[in-house]
Amino acid sequence: MSILVTGATGKIGRHIVRELLAAEKDVLILTRYPQKVEPQPGLTVIQGDLTLPEGLSATLSRVEKAFLFPVLPAIGPFAEAARKAGVRRVVLFTGAWAAGLTERDLGSWVLPRYRAAEDALAGSGVPEWTVLRPAPFATNALWWAASIRDEGVVRLPYPDAVCPVIHEADIAASVVAALLGDGRHGARHTITGPALVSQAEQVAAIGEAIGRSLRVERIPAEQWRSDAERFLRPGIAGDLLREWSETARDPSTALPVLPAVTELTGRPARSFTRWAADHTADFAVV
Numbered sequence: 001m002s003i004l005v006t007g008a009t010g011k012i013g014r015h016i017v018r019e020l021l022a023a024e025k026d027v028l029i030l031t032r033y034p035q036k037v038e039p040q041p042g043l044t045v046i047q048g049d050l051t052l053p054e055g056l057s058a059t060l061s062r063v064e065k066a067f068l069f070p071v072l073p074a075i076g077p078f079a080e081a082a083r084k085a086g087v088r089r090v091v092l093f094t095g096a097w098a099a100g101l102t103e104r105d106l107g108s109w110v111l112p113r114y115r116a117a118e119d120a121l122a123g124s125g126v127p128e129w130t131v132l133r134p135a136p137f138a139t140n141a142l143w144w145a146a147s148i149r150d151e152g153v154v155r156l157p158y159p160d161a162v163c164p165v166i167h168e169a170d171i172a173a174s175v176v177a178a179l180l181g182d183g184r185h186g187a188r189h190t191i192t193g194p195a196l197v198s199q200a201e202q203v204a205a206i207g208e209a210i211g212r213s214l215r216v217e218r219i220p221a222e223q224w225r226s227d228a229e230r231f232l233r234p235g236i237a238g239d240l241l242r243e244w245s246e247t248a249r250d251p252s253t254a255l256p257v258l259p260a261v262t263e264l265t266g267r268p269a270r271s272f273t274r275w276a277a278d279h280t281a282d283f284a285v286v
């Protein structure tokens, strides 16, 4: 029996696949674009779309465990199809906002959407389910890559906003721990990076990693919102602006640093400095 990885071609999923292959597991990946995937021993590529779960039953009948990428409307139908096919364990990630650890998160646009997806999995009858709720991703700093490469500048409405951003490799390692380990299921784990780090500090760490002095330019929140709404849903852009303005004013209102990555994986969470060092190619002038 195999382990199914959805989202395998993405920033987190590729680390999950690498770790599972290193553990000598048979891995099936589901992608809409199989031509994007390099063939590897132990890896089987299936073409499919999470929003079309009726096409997934033949694949799911070969699967013992699955990692489910948060294509939110697809979670309930996928979990139902997985239960029917006899999949024993499903691991899903949503986001730390779903934990409702701050007043701000309780009123967020995204919380009811993440909770509905989590509840659909928890109530599906899949025998062993686990939800991971990652802090905002360190990879959000890739939004700055073009202006760093072209101008050496990052334009931010709240440079002092702080957050325990998480390295995508730590999200992946936590997913793998939940897939392969016991005692994690039937629970929702909020996972964070190892320290609160401000956006200005993130820019400085990227500058240090690529050996360039980078400038932060403060812009009005509404300018950021109108730029961001080209690639983010308006509800998420609003949640982010609220979080940044509050944590810039009062860092004690930030999502706290939590020990779950270490508890799940047995290793400390990677720092933002490490993330910047791992991503120099994304910011390098070519």
Ligand SMILES: NC(=O)c1ccc[n+]([C@@H]2O[C@H](COP(=O)([O-])OP(=O)(O)OC[C@H]3O[C@@H](n4cnc5c(N)ncnc54)[C@H](OP(=O)(O)O)[C@@H]3O)[C@@H](O)[C@H]2O)c1
Binding pocket: 006, 007, 008, 009, 010, 011, 012, 013, 030, 031, 032, 033, 036, 048, 049, 050, 051, 069, 070, 071, 094, 095, 096, 134, 135, 136, 137, 140
């Ligand atoms: N950014 C944050 O701070 C943050 C925090 C918490 C949670 N999140 C959540 O993280 C997700 C984005 O993560 P990311 O930026 O790391 O993703 P990403 O690297 O862009 O990867 C997206 C993956 O999703 C797969 N996918 C998308 N739609 C699919 C579909 N209909 N059927 C099958 N596969 C599909 C893609 O596979 P193919 O293209 O190969 O089919 C790809 O592998 C969002 O759901 C967001 O809500 C983000």
